[in-house]
Amino acid sequence: MSEATIESILQEKRSFQPPADFAKAAHVPSFEAYQQLCEEAKADPAAFWAKLAEQELDWFQPWDTVLDWQPPAARWFDGGKINISYNCLDRHLTTWRRNKAALIWEGEPGDSRTLTYAQLHREVCQFANVLKQLGVQKGDRVGIYMPMIPEAAIAMLACARIGAPHSVVFGGFSAEALRDRLVDADAKLVVTADGGWRKDAIVPLKDQVDKALANDAVPSVQNVLVVRRTEQKVTMEPGRDHWWHDLQQGASADCPAEPMDSEDMLFVLYTSGSTGKPKGVVHTTAGYNLYTHMTTKWIFDLQDTDVYWCTADVGWITGHSYIVYGPLSNGATTVMYEGAPRPSNPGCFWDVIEKYGVTVFYTAPTAIRAFIKQGEHLPNARNLTSLRLLGTVGEPINPEAWMWYHRVIGGGRCPIVDTWWQTETGGIMITALPGAIATKPGSATLPFPGILADIVNLEGNPVEGSQGGYLVVRHPWPGMMRTVYGDPERFRRTYWEHIAPKDGQYLYFAGDGAHRDDDGYFWVMGRVDDVINVAGHRLGTMEIESALVSHPAVAEAAVVGKPDELKGSDIVAFVTLEGTQTPSEALTKELKQHVVQEIGAIARPGEIRFTDALPKTRSGKIMRRLLRSLASGEEVSGDTSTLEDRGVLDKLREGA
Ligand code: PRX
Numbered sequence: 239m240s241e242a243t244i245e246s247i248l249q250e251k252r253s254f255q256p257p258a259d260f261a262k263a264a265h266v267p268s269f270e271a272y273q274q275l276c277e278e279a280k281a282d283p284a285a286f287w288a289k290l291a292e293q294e295l296d297w298f299q300p301w302d303t304v305l306d307w308q309p310p311a312a313r314w315f316d317g318g319k320i321n322i323s324y325n326c327l328d329r330h331l332t333t334w335r336r337n338k339a340a341l342i343w344e345g346e347p348g349d350s351r352t353l354t355y356a357q358l359h360r361e362v363c364q365f366a367n368v369l370k371q372l373g374v375q376k377g378d379r380v381g382i383y384m385p386m387i388p389e390a391a392i393a394m395l396a397c398a399r400i401g402a403p404h405s406v407v408f409g410g411f412s413a414e415a416l417r418d419r420l421v422d423a424d425a426k427l428v429v430t431a432d433g434g435w436r437k438d439a440i441v442p443l444k445d446q447v448d449k450a451l452a453n454d455a456v457p458s459v460q461n462v463l464v465v466r467r468t469e470q471k472v473t474m475e476p477g478r479d480h481w482w483h484d485l486q487q488g489a490s491a492d493c494p495a496e497p498m499d500s501e502d503m504l505f506v507l508y509t510s511g512s513t514g515k516p517k518g519v520v521h522t523t524a525g526y527n528l529y530t531h532m533t534t535k536w537i538f539d540l541q542d543t544d545v546y547w548c549t550a551d552v553g554w555i556t557g558h559s560y561i562v563y564g565p566l567s568n569g570a571t572t573v574m575y576e577g578a579p580r581p582s583n584p585g586c587f588w589d590v591i592e593k594y595g596v597t598v599f600y601t602a603p604t605a606i607r608a609f610i611k612q613g614e615h616l617p618n619a620r621n622l623t624s625l626r627l628l629g630t631v632g633e634p635i636n637p638e639a640w641m642w643y644h645r646v647i648g649g650g651r652c653p654i655v656d657t658w659w660q661t662e663t664g665g666i667m668i669t670a671l672p673g674a675i676a677t678k679p680g681s682a683t684l685p686f687p688g689i690l691a692d693i694v695n696l697e698g699n700p701v702e703g704s705q706g707g708y709l710v711v712r713h714p715w716p717g718m719m720r721t722v723y724g725d726p727e728r729f730r731r732t733y734w735e736h737i738a739p740k741d742g743q744y745l746y747f748a749g750d751g752a753h754r755d756d757d758g759y760f761w762v763m764g765r766v767d768d769v770i771n772v773a774g775h776r777l778g779t780m781e782i783e784s785a786l787v788s789h790p791a792v793a794e795a796a797v798v799g800k801p802d803e804l805k806g807s808d809i810v811a812f813v814t815l816e817g818t819q820t821p822s823e824a825l826t827k828e829l830k831q832h833v834v835q836e837i838g839a840i841a842r843p844g845e846i847r848f849t850d851a852l853p854k855t856r857s858g859k860i861m862r863r864l865l866r867s868l869a870s871g872e873e874v875s876g877d878t879s880t881l882e883d884r885g886v887l888d889k890l891r892e893g894a
Contacts, residue, residue: 246762247680248704248755250637254644254677256653260626264539264673272674275687283863286688287716291528294535295567296329296873298497301524305714309744310712310734311721313501313527321495322527323399325367326566327359327817328495335789336584339571342545343388344590346577348850351388355569358392361486363391365396368485374553376401376496379506381425381459382552383407383416385434386576389465390552391562392709393429394505398523401496402426403503408553409434409441410809411838412451414510419508420456422518423723427461429482433468437580444472444847470610473581500524506723507555509533509661510778512749512768518723519555519661524632526559528568529717531687533665534564537655538598539672547573548600549587555661556631559717560600560638564665579608584618592620599647600629600657602774606639606647607804614646622647627672627703629655632774633806634762640679658682658762661776662733664717667691679760689715692762693752698737698745706753710737711746718746768862770799770807775840777809779862783841785836786811789829791819793812796852796860797843808844810869812852812890821848845869853887855880 244726261267266275279286284304296886302317310650320473330336340355353361374380382404384390395640397404405423407416430447433440444464447672451459464472465482474481475669504526506518538546538560546565548864550556565572575590583589587609591599609617628648630640635656644654653672667689669681675683690712693701701707722729736747751766765771770780786795794814799807813829815821821842826846834842845867861881867874868890881887 244706245839246755247637250678250680250755252637252641252679252753256673256676259649260653261673263541264671264672265536265672267678269674269676272684272687274673276685278562279688279691280411283688285868286430287528289454290532291524294525295320295325295528296338301500301798305478307714307797309739309742310720310730312525314522314716316592318804319497320500320502320527321396321399321401321498322526322563322567323362324495324576325527325531326563327362327397330355330569331359333569334570338569340566340738341388341391341572341574342594343574344576344593345387346438352374352390358395358496360491361388362395362399364486364489365392366399366493367408367489368463368482369396369400369402369427370493371485371489372427372463372480374400374402378402379423379427380404381407381416381423381428383409383418383428383430383447384465384552385409385431385436385443386551386574387434387443387467388574389429389431391574394552394558394562395566399493399495401498402504403505405506405508406553406558406889407508408838409436409443410551410553410840411434412448412835413834415838416446417450417455418515419518420450420459422515423506424458424507425474427455427463428459429463429465431451431465431467432472435468435576438582439800440468440470442470448473448475465890467748472708481665498523501720503720505558507554507558507661510769510776510781512778513780514728516724516778516781517728517732519719520721520723521664521717522720524827527563527720529665530559530564531567532850534560534570535568535671537657537666537686538629540565540568540570542569544597545573545594545624546598546600547575547594547596549602549605550600550631553864555664559665568700579605579612584612585619588617588622590621591622591625596623597624597821598627598629599625600631602632603635603639604633604773604805606630606635608641609647610642611644611804615650616782617646617779623649625649625652625653628652628656631657631659631666633771634764637820644679646887649889653677655684656680658760658873659748662719663748664719665716668716668762678759681755681761683759685760692745693754693760694745696737698740698743698853702753705752706751706763708766709748709750709752710761711748720738753882768776770797770809772799772807772840773805777837777841781837782809782811782833782841785833786813786829788836789832792829794852796862796865798862798866800866802844802847810847810865811843811844812847812849813845813874814849815852847893849890849893851883851886851889854882856882863865
């Protein structure tokens with residue numbers, strides 16, 4: 239982003255106060271109330287979180303220590319015993335919520351299902367017993383590769399119930415990507431479906447699982463459970479594969495929740511970084527339960543009458559925290575939708591809102607930009623007056639998209655919470671609280687109470703005024719990731735030593751660049767590392783490069799992001815070819831398809847540029863900065879004196 243653009247963004251004068259009637263009934267009803275929470279948390283973080291943990295969650299045994307912080311190792315609520323599945327289900331059964339809708343599900347073909355808390359509890363208990371029958375024990379990892387159907391949430395909660403950490407893999411990932419993740423997590427069992435509906439087509443999930451497991455590539459996997467969803471033909475391997483319904487039917491519904499240690503692993507979820515393979519982000523039980531509970535309650539201001547809908551997929555952290563755990567822990571009604579806007583029904587989101595009377599709606603900027611393109615007539619044709627609060631997540635939202643969302647979807651009356659956070663943070667970190675904090679289009683506004691976010695330079699010193707810098711967090715919080723699965727050194731290096739610790743003070747490095755305006759509001763600008771955010775999906779440039787060079791025609795590849803109106807960023811790959819290979823349109827197509835096969839459709843490069851050589855420094859490092867400028871059609875500026883061969887740059891320019 240150019241300096242001038244940043245300057246103009248920070249000059250944003252439009253500001254929206256929380257509507258008075260909204261604020262009156264909100265959990266956090268004023269800016270003063272917000273400030274008071276922040277002060278309380280700052281004065282004594284342990285006491286702040288402990289009070290909430292006691293008030294808001296049910297414990298089998300109280301904790302001894304609130305926080306044990308030996309950077310970068312944090313332990314929250316040590317000595318305590320708790321189960322998140324109990325907090326999401328059992329404790330609501332003794333209240334009027336027993337027969338309240340917990341999960342409202344809408345399938346893409348139009349089928350639907352509603353599960354009350356009592357029904358969801360029963361299904362989860364039965365499935366937990368199925369897992370046990372198949373030999374899954376506390377501590378064993380379970381892979382979940384599912385469409386957006388209730389069984390995905392049931393499987394997650396069943397794992398949590400018996401203390402078997404789940405590893406959900408987004409159903410859009412390829413067999414190769416699935417295999418890598420199952421191997422890394424050493425998964426004992428995989429839960430999947432015959433297929434899932436996605437944009438009027440069937441995604442053959444079970445076939446992908448078969449491919450991932452072929453040739454005993456994941457020896458740890460002993461069983462595969464298959465939900466019948468799309469009814470297409472699949473091969474069932476005797477002894478290994480079982481139909482979900484066959485085992486679920488006969489299973490007992492009696493399965494008390496296992497008392498877990500606070501720091502027992504709840505799940506591992508893979509996400510992309512700047513280097514190496516995707517890393518397994520580890521979250522543990524009590525801290526994650528508390529943090530997702532509190533953020534859901536205060537940010538989405540959940541009331542008993544709300545119908546809450548987050549459009550994410552459970553394969554991402556947003557689905558974990560804000561479709562399943564956060565809302566259910568609060569006893570809310572959470573909507574789950576299998577489909578996506580598609581040519582046969584571009585207005586399907588508005589149908590769902592009208593049909594179920596959705597009151598709180600949480601989606602991604604990239605979706606909003608696509609809706610703008612489709613036109614207002616689609617949302618205008620539906621009754622959206624049930625909505626009272628809107629949210630966004632996943633990438634910076636451009637002010638025009640924010641204004642459209644506010645006016646067309648929110649009817650000018652709904653506050654918008656722009657929520658900044660990451661897989662690693664477990665829950666939302668910077669956001670407006672809708673009854674307390676005035677919003678500005680494009681700003682995530684202020685940190686959640688208890689979160690000491692800051693903007694610093696590489697030396698760890700706070701930046702002056704509105705000057706940009708690195709977004710960091712100064713104090714541990716309950717929902718933070720605990721480690722990289724199987725690689726604690728990578729955890730330390732990536733997040734805690736990127737900015738050198740000073741005087742024993744460790745800063746959590748988020749990998750994002752940010753600015754602060756005169757009101758202290760945060761403006762998150764995007765990644766400062768080799769991670770590209772494509773339509774809200776996080777991808778490492780190195781992963782895509784590895785996929786490209788695994789094709790026999792490719793010698794070298796360098797991948798960068800370029801700004802894209804709809805997707806935020808798009809992927810541009812600069813590729814050099816092996817000896818006799820020549821560039822062609824057919825090869826371009828083939829390489830794009832190759833990346834899809836290696837990673838998944840979300841990683842398909844928008845553009846492939848063939849080149850004779852890549853611009854490198856004398857020490858052989860690819861100068862990505864130059865490639866980024868070239869890809870976005872900008873003037874290549876800045877220092878190019880370290881370039882080994884200036885001719886390469888000239889040629890690339892000519893090619894463009
Ligand atoms: O760059 C930030 C961007 O998404 C990254 C985290 O991606 P992931 O772990 O996949 O989690 C996405 C959903 C929580 C961040 O490093 N990001 C997320 N939310 C925002 C954002 N950028 C700007 N504004 C946001 N509200």
